[in-house]
Structure formats: C-alpha cells, structure tokens
Amino acid sequence: MTPKGLPKRQRLVGIWLLLSGVSLxxxxxxxxxxxxxxxxxxIARGAVWLGSFSGGxxxxxxxxxxxxxxxxxxxHLQTQLARWVANPDAQDEDxxxxxxxxxxxxxxxxxxxxxxxxxxxxxxxAEGARSASxxxxxxxxxxxxxxxxxxxxxxxxxxxxxxxxxxxxxxxNTGLGLGKRLDALLPTTxxxxxxxxxxxxxxxxxxLAPCGQRWLKxxxxxxxxxxxxxxxxxxxxxNIWNNEMxxxxxxxxxxxxxxxxxxxxxxxxxxxxxxxxxxxxxxxRARLEHVVHDESHALNKYVAEVGTLLDDLQYHGERLxxxxxxxxxxxxxxxxxxxHRLITPIGVPAWFKGDAPxxxxxxxxxVSHLRCHLPSSGFxxxxxxxxxxxxxDLIWQGSPVLEGELTLWREHPLTTLPLSPSVxxxxxxHATDIWSVADADKRHARLRxxxxxxAQAQSPKEPTPPRPEFHDFGIALLPAxxxxxxxxxxxxxxxxxxxxxxxxLELRRGDTVISLGACRIVNGRLLASDAFDHFxxxxxxxxxxxxxxxxxxxxxxxGADSLGTVLKLFxxxxxxxxxxxxxxAFDMLAISGESVLFxxxxxxxxxxxxALDEALDGHDLDTLAKRFDLHFPPGTRHTAxxxxxxxxxLWLALLPRLEARGIDTLEELLALQANAFDKEDASxx
Numbered sequence: 001m002t003p004k005g006l007p008k009r010q011r012l013v014g015i016w017l018l019l020s021g022v023s024l025x026x027x028x029x030x031x032x033x034x035x036x037x038x039x040x041x042x043i044a045r046g047a048v049w050l051g052s053f054s055g056g057x058x059x060x061x062x063x064x065x066x067x068x069x070x071x072x073x074x075x076h077l078q079t080q081l082a083r084w085v086a087n088p089d090a091q092d093e094d095x096x097x098x099x100x101x102x103x104x105x106x107x108x109x110x111x112x113x114x115x116x117x118x119x120x121x122x123x124x125x126a127e128g129a130r131s132a133s134x135x136x137x138x139x140x141x142x143x144x145x146x147x148x149x150x151x152x153x154x155x156x157x158x159x160x161x162x163x164x165x166x167x168x169x170x171x172x173n174t175g176l177g178l179g180k181r182l183d184a185l186l187p188t189t190x191x192x193x194x195x196x197x198x199x200x201x202x203x204x205x206x207x208l209a210p211c212g213q214r215w216l217k218x219x220x221x222x223x224x225x226x227x228x229x230x231x232x233x234x235x236x237x238x239n240i241w242n243n244e245m246x247x248x249x250x251x252x253x254x255x256x257x258x259x260x261x262x263x264x265x266x267x268x269x270x271x272x273x274x275x276x277x278x279x280x281x282x283x284x285r286a287r288l289e290h291v292v293h294d295e296s297h298a299l300n301k302y303v304a305e306v307g308t309l310l311d312d313l314q315y316h317g318e319r320l321x322x323x324x325x326x327x328x329x330x331x332x333x334x335x336x337x338x339x340h341r342l343i344t345p346i347g348v349p350a351w352f353k354g355d356a357p358x359x360x361x362x363x364x365x366x367v368s369h370l371r372c373h374l375p376s377s378g379f380x381x382x383x384x385x386x387x388x389x390x391x392x393d394l395i396w397q398g399s400p401v402l403e404g405e406l407t408l409w410r411e412h413p414l415t416t417l418p419l420s421p422s423v424x425x426x427x428x429x430h431a432t433d434i435w436s437v438a439d440a441d442k443r444h445a446r447l448r449x450x451x452x453x454x455a456q457a458q459s460p461k462e463p464t465p466p467r468p469e470f471h472d473f474g475i476a477l478l479p480a481x482x483x484x485x486x487x488x489x490x491x492x493x494x495x496x497x498x499x500x501x502x503x504x505l506e507l508r509r510g511d512t513v514i515s516l517g518a519c520r521i522v523n524g525r526l527l528a529s530d531a532f533d534h535f536x537x538x539x540x541x542x543x544x545x546x547x548x549x550x551x552x553x554x555x556x557x558x559g560a561d562s563l564g565t566v567l568k569l570f571x572x573x574x575x576x577x578x579x580x581x582x583x584x585a586f587d588m589l590a591i592s593g594e595s596v597l598f599x600x601x602x603x604x605x606x607x608x609x610x611a612l613d614e615a616l617d618g619h620d621l622d623t624l625a626k627r628f629d630l631h632f633p634p635g636t637r638h639t640a641x642x643x644x645x646x647x648x649x650l651w652l653a654l655l656p657r658l659e660a661r662g663i664d665t666l667e668e669l670l671a672l673q674a675n676a677f678d679k680e681d682a683s684x685x
Contacts, residue, residue: 013067016059016060016063016067019059019063020056020059020060020063021056022056023055023056023059024053024056024057024060025056026055026056027053027054027055027056028053031049031051031053068098069098070098072097072098073096073097073098075615075616076096076097077096078613078615078616079616079627082612082613082627082628082657083627083628083629084111084114085656085657085660086628086629086653086654086656086657087628087629087653088114088115088118143161143163144163144164145164146163146165147165148165148233148235149162149163149165149166149168149169149170149233149234149235150162150163150165150166150231150232150233151166151182151185151231151232151233151234152223152229152230152231152232153182153195153229153230153232154227154228154229154475154476155227155228155229155476156181156480156481157181157182157183157192157195157230158179158180158181158182158475158476158478158481159176159177159178159179159180159181159182159185159475160178160229160472160475160476161472162176162178166234169234169236170185170211173185173211173212174532174569174572174573175572175575177520177522177527177530178472178475178520178522178527178530179472179475179478179494179520179522179523180575181481181575181576182195182232184572184575185211186209186211186216186218188209188210190207190209191207191209191218191220194207194220195220195230198220198221198222198230199222200222200224201222201224202221202222202223202224203221204219204220204221205219205220205221206218206219207220208237213238214236214237214238215236215237215238216234216235216236216237217234217235217236217237218232218233218234219232219233219234220232227476229476264291264295268291268292268295269292271284320353320354320355320430320452321353321354321355321356322351322352322353322454323351323352323353323354323356323359324349324351325345325349325350325351325352325381325383325390325392326345326349328356328359328360328392329343329345329381331356331360332360332363332364332381335360335364336363336364336367341378342378342379343378343379343380343381343394344378344379344380344381345380345381345382346380346381346382346395347382347383347384348383349383350383350385350390350453351390351453351454352383352390352392352451352452352453352454353451353452353453353454354430354451354452355426355429355430357417358414358417358426358429359392359426359430359449359451361414361416361417361426362414362423362426362427363394365409365412365414365423366409366423366434366447369405369408369409369412370401370405370409373399373401373402373405374396374398374401375396375397375398378396379394379395379396380394380395380396381393381394381395382395382446385453386450388452388453389450389451389452389453390450390451390452390453391448391449391450391451392448392449392450392451393446393447393448393449394446394447395439395444395445395446396444396445396446397443397444398444398445399438399445400436400437400438400445400446401436401445401447402436403435403436406434406435406436409423410422410423410424410427411423411424414426430451430452432449432450432451433449433450434447434448434449435447435448436448472522472523472525474523475522475523478492478523479492481576485578485601485666486665486666486667486670487665487666487667488665488666489664489665490655490658490659490663490664490665490666490669491523491524491655492523492524493521493577493578493666494520494521494522494575494576494577494578495520495521495577495578495579495580495603495648495651496518496519496520496521496532496573496574496577496578496579496580497518497519497520497521497580497581497644497645497647497648497651498516498517498518498532498570498579498580498581498587498640498644499516499517499518499581499582499587499640499641499643499644499647500513500515500516500517500586500587500590500591500640501513501514501515501550501552501638501639501640502514502546502590503538503540503542503543503546504543504545504546505586507586507589507590508589510540512536512538512539512540512563512590513536513538513563513566513590513591514535514536514538514542514550514552514557515533515534515535515536515550515552515639515640516532516533516534516536516566516567516570516591516640517531517532517533517534517639517640517641517642517643517644518531518532518533518570518573518574518640518641518644519531519532519641519644519645519648520577521580521648521651521652524652524655526645526648526649526652528645531641531645532569532570532573532641533640533641534560534561534566534569534570535552535556535557535560535561536557536560536561536562536563536566537557537558537559537560537561537562537563538557538563539562541554542554542557549638550638550639551638551639563594564594564595564596567591567594567596568596570591570596571596571597571598574598574600576600577600578600578601578602578603578666579598579600579601579602579603580602580603580604580605580647580648580651581602581603581604581605581644581647582604582605582606582621582643582647582650583604583606584602584603584604584606584607585604588602601666601670603651603669603670603673604673605624605647605650605651605654606619606620607673607676608654608658608669608672608673608676609624609650609654610676611672611673611675611676612654612657612658612661621643621646621647621650622637624650625646625650628650628653630646630649630650630653632646658672
C-alpha cells in the first residue's frame with residue numbers, strides 16, 4: 001500500500017534517533033582518533049571534542065525542534081482536516097501551533113465560510129421545500145395512524161415504506177425493514193409471480209400467503225404512474241378461516257343430524273296419533289314412545305351443541321373487538337354528559353369483547369329511557385370476571401329497575417346506528433341479555449350486561465411514537481439486488497454494523513458471546529430503530545473482570561437463548577447485507593464455530609482508518625469517536641448495540657474520505673482494507 005500523508009511518527013523518531021546516535025558515535029570515534037594523533041591539551045583538546053560532537057548534537061536538536069514546531073502541528077492539522085471532511089460541523093478543537101500558528105486565522109476563515117455557505121444552502125433548501133415538507137408530514141401522519149398494515153415495494157420487491165400498523169402486525173419478524181426484500185417477509189413464489197404480472201391500471205390482486213403460524217390475506221396493486229412500484233396490504237385470514245372451517249363447518253355437520261332426528265320425531269308423533277286402542281297397538285305405542293323419547297333426547301343434545309357453537313361464533317365475531325374497561329367508561333361518560341363526570345370506574349380494570357360504538361349507544365339509550373328510575377347524580381362502573389364472561393355493571397344508589405321497564409326498552413330502536421336496530425338486536429349480536437339486581441348491602445342496585453372476556457391481563461400499552469424512519473424512496477434508485485456486489489457503489493450498500501460482548505478475550509480458550517447487537521445502514525443512512533439486540537446464555541459464569549467492562553452479569557443472561565439460536569436470528573436479520581465491525585477479526589471469530597455461516601463480505605473500520613491515516617496514532621473506537629466528533633449516549637459504551645451504532649456512524653464519517661480518494665466500490669475498498677491488514681497483521685487478535 002502506498003503511504004498517504006506523513007510517515008508514521010514512530011518511524012521518523014526511529015530514523016532521527018538512529019542518525020543522531022550514529023553521528024554522535026562517529027564524532028566520538030573521530031575525536032578519540034585525533035586525540036591519539038595530536039598532543040593537544042586544555043582548550044584545544046576541548047574544542048576538538050566539542051567540534052566532533054557538534055554534528056550529532058545539532059542533528060538531535062534540529063530533530064527535536066522539527067518534531068515540536070512542524071511535524072506535531074502537521075499531524076494536528078491532518079486530524080482537523082479529516083474531522084472536517086467527515087463532519088463539516090465538528091468543532092475546531094486543534095488550533096494550529098508551532099510554525100503553523102500563522103495559519104490559524106486563515107483556517108478559521110475557511111471553516112467559518114464553509115459553515116456559512118452550508119447554513120445559507122440549508123436555509124434556501126428549507127424555504128424551497130417547506131410546502132413539500134408539510135405535505136409529506138401530513139401524509140406520514142396519515143400513514144402511521146392507518147390500522148391496515150401497508151407496505152410499498154420498488155420494482156425489485158425491496159421495501160421502501162411501511163407504516164406503524166405493519167410494524168405491529170409483523171412484530172418479531174426480522175424480514176421487515178427498509179431495503180429488505182419482500183421475499184424475506186413473505187417467502188411465497190406465487191406472490192413474486194403475481195407482482196411481476198400486475199396490471200398497470202392499479203387493479204388489485206388478492207392471494208393467501210403463509211407467515212409463521214398465520215395465513216395472511218395479501219392484496220397487491222401496482223401504483224399507477226410509478227416505476228413499477230407495488231402497494232401491499234395485509235390482514236390476518238386465520239381467524240376468518242377458523243370460523244369458516246371450524247365453528248361453521250361443525251354447524252354444517254350438525255344440520256343433517258338435526259334434520260334426521262327431527263324427521264324421525266315427526267314420523268313417530270304422526271304414527272302415535274294414528275294408532276287404535278287395541279292390544280297390539282299398546283306394544284307399538286310403547287315402542288313409538290321410546291323412539292320419541294330417544295329422538296327428543298338426541299335432538300335436545302344437538303340443539304345444545306348448536307347453541308354452544310353459536311355462542312362461540314358470536315364470541316369470535318369480527319365485529320366484537322377487545323375493549324379496555326377504563327377506555328369504555330371514559331367514552332360512555334363523554335357520551336352521557338360531556339360537561340360532567342357521571343361515571344366513576346371502580347374495581348380492577350379488565351378486557352372484554354364487544355362492538356364498542358353499539359354498546360355506547362345501547363347504554364346511552366338505556367340511561368335516557370330509564371331516566372326517571374335512575375339517579376342524576378352519577379354511577380359507578382365495574383367489571384367482574386367470571387370464566388368466559390365479563391359482567392359490565394352500572395351501579396347506583398337506589399332500587400333495581402323493574403323487568404317490565406327493561407322489556408319495553410329492549411324494543412326501543414337505536415336510530416343513531418345503521419339500519420336502526422333495536423336494543424334486542426344489539427343484545428343478540430353479543431349473545432347476551434341485560435337485567436337489574438340489588439346489591440347485598442340493600443342500598444345499591446346495578447344493571448348487569450355479560451360480555452365475552454379475553455385472556456389478557458395487561459393494560460393497554462402506551463402508544464409508541466412512530467419510528468424516525470419508515471420510508472426511503474431513494475431505495476428505488478439503488479442497483480438491482482442481483483447486480484455484482486463487488487462493483488456496487490459504497491453508498492448503495494446495504495450494511496449491518498454489529499458488535500459482540502464476550503466473557504473474555506480468549507475466544508480460542510473457551511470465552512464466548514454473551515451479547516450481540518447490530519443496526520442497519522440503507523442507502524447511506526443509519527436506521528436508528530432498525531436494531532438487533534440479544535443476550536446470549538454462555539452456559540458458564542461471567543468473570544467479574546469482564547463484568548466491570550461491559551456491565552453484563554449472570555442475572556442478565558439467565559433464560560437467554562443459546563448462541564446457536566441467536567446466530568440464526570442474526571443471520572436472518574443480516575439477509576443480503578454486508579457486515580461491518582470495528583476490529584472485525586475478533587467479532588467474526590466470536591460468531592464462528594456454529595452451524596450458521598456468514599459468507600458475505602466483512603468491512604473493518606479499524607483497518608479502513610489505518611489505511612486512510614497511516615501517520616496518525618490511535619485507531620481504537622474511543623479515539624476515532626473523539627477524532628470525528630462522534631458520541632456514545634450515556635451507558636451505551638461497551639454495550640453491543642451501542643458500540644455497533646457508533647461503528648455505523650464511524651463508517652458514515654469515513655465514507656466521504658474514501659470517496660475523496662477515488663475509492664467508490666466495494667471491490668476497491670476490500671483491496672485497500674486487505675493491504676492495511678497485510679501491513680498491520682499484529683492488529684488482528
């Protein structure tokens with residue numbers, strides 16, 4: 001590799017000390033020879049010795065002067081220029097010194113002008129794009145609040161956009177991410193074939209695709225006027241199929257049996273009516289009565305089964321959605337009287353299933369209809385769980401409502417709902433009824449409505465803010481995935497930066513991985529929320545000396561997956577990306593030895609930094625982070641994911657410096673990296 005920039009400091013110091021030593025030794029030998037040849041004494045003898053040593057002393061002092069006044073300031077200047085190229089907004093930490101001190105005002109002027117130009121350009125760009133930014137923000141907000149999982153793919157089936165609903169729908173699936181192929185998320189050949197043959201007018205095509213334990217209904221359509229981009233929406237078809245092939249199939253099987261027993265019962269009843277009171281008829285009557293009894297018993301049994309299946313069908317009804325009781329009471333309270341708080345939730349909140357808008361209209365109608373029987377001061381709302389039912393109780397101080405009033409109310413139409421169903425229709429929709437009872441204290445009464453419950457105890461999760469990146473339309477401009485990787489532009493690479501934390505540094509002597517973290521760079525952009533972070537059970541105690549460094553204890557890895565399991569998940573996460581690490585030889589050794597193969601190219605920021613700045617000392621992650629003004633968030637240093645993210649940022653800082661030297665493709669970078677490795681083989685563990 002041809003050296004770029006200044007020679008290494010150690011090399012210069014070595015040459016300088018060698019020349020100084022040789023000069024001093026030569027002077028000493030020359031002075032000793034003269035002293036033996038000439039009979040000198042006093043000042044003359046001292047002058048000879050001083051003159052003989054003067055060359056070496058001068059050489060030593062000149063080297064010391066050059067190191068302090070020229071070479072050290074030049075290295076500082078090189079560091080500052082490297083920082084500016086990597087990050088134009090980095091602070092001017094290295095003020096020129098020594099003989100370069102006069103360049104200080106000029107460098108500050110260049111830096112200030114550069115930043116001023118960037119500021120004016122950014123301002124002009126912001127003013128020109130303000131309207132487009134507002135429209136984009138509104139569209140982003142709209143996409144994120146949609147409850148339908150939605151993805152947008154380019155002509156190579158790479159994901160360019162997905163919304164929050166898709167992120168929740170495919171939670172835990174490593175195939176979802178910007179720049180990843182749709183094939184990794186829905187590996188179905190028929191889907192790929194259908195996408196290749198979509199009509200250009202945007203007409204939809206529907207199909208079923210397996211995804212883990214679920215079957216998905218996938219609707220795909222071409223985006224008109226685009227570069228063969230495809231809009232994909234998904235829904236879970238498993239529940240619908242369970243209803244169609246489960247409860248409804250059982251109902252269809254029971255229907256012939258019901259008809260058979262009903263026909264037998266009718267025939268036996270008709271025969272009984274036609275019998276005469278003779279002695280022979282008595283025996284026949286007994287047989288027919290036995291048939292009637294058996295058929296009636298069988299008919300009752302199958303009717304009960306039909307009732308149970310109908311309850312299950314109603315329980316799994318698509319219109320019945322999970323409802324959190326506190327949310328329901330709040331919505332009902334706002335409907336009854338927006339200006340006052342009439343309902344006070346009591347007891348333990350719980351989940352139940354129902355058609356929330358219909359139930360709110362039902363209770364609103366109930367309170368209005370029974371206003372003369374109910375208090376105006378307010379109610380208490382309580383949920384009581386009982387096996388598969390949740391009793392939704394509206395409680396007040398007073399007497400129960402008479403059943404006659406409830407009977408009249410059941411026939412009341414709810415005109416605010418589509419088709420104006422009656423209260424009885426809504427109750428039938430939920431396979432339930434409502435009644436009023438007195439409490440044990442004889443002072444309170446309640447209206448009780450049983451509804452299906454669900455096996456979920458946790459309260460609703462706080463809404464998570466949308467991830468900072470969920471779309472990148474520049475992905476459509478990237479080369480085709482099947483293009484030769486060696487010739488791929490560096491900015492077009494899909495890169496996964498990763499790091500490991502281990503029980504120790506002796507990987508060949510039993511130390512192993514305890515944490516693996518990674519993040520993704522797509523289209524020259526670090527995706528902050530697209531991360532991989534897993535603990536690994538090392539099957540051995542973690543030494544205290546290692547815990548001091550990374551802070552991981554035995555308690556942190558209890559119950560974690562094995563290394564083989566985590567590496568399989570990590571391999572799925574990497575996909576077709578290029579790997580990136582700092583001191584990659586160590587991390588690649590840490591994830592080797594299992595059945596999972598990582599055969600993709602590996603980039604090493606340590607070797608790249610050495611190749612770019614051969615004359616500078618310090619290529620460890622902390623030094624480089626300081627050099628390029630990168631920051632570790634508090635508590636993230638020596639964590640796998642934290643170090644991986646800073647390594648990714650370091651790559652983005654080194655990228656413009658590589659491009660400035662004409663290193664644009666992966667093949668060229670790997671050659672540069674290999675040369676650095678050959679020269680610095682001692683850096684590899």
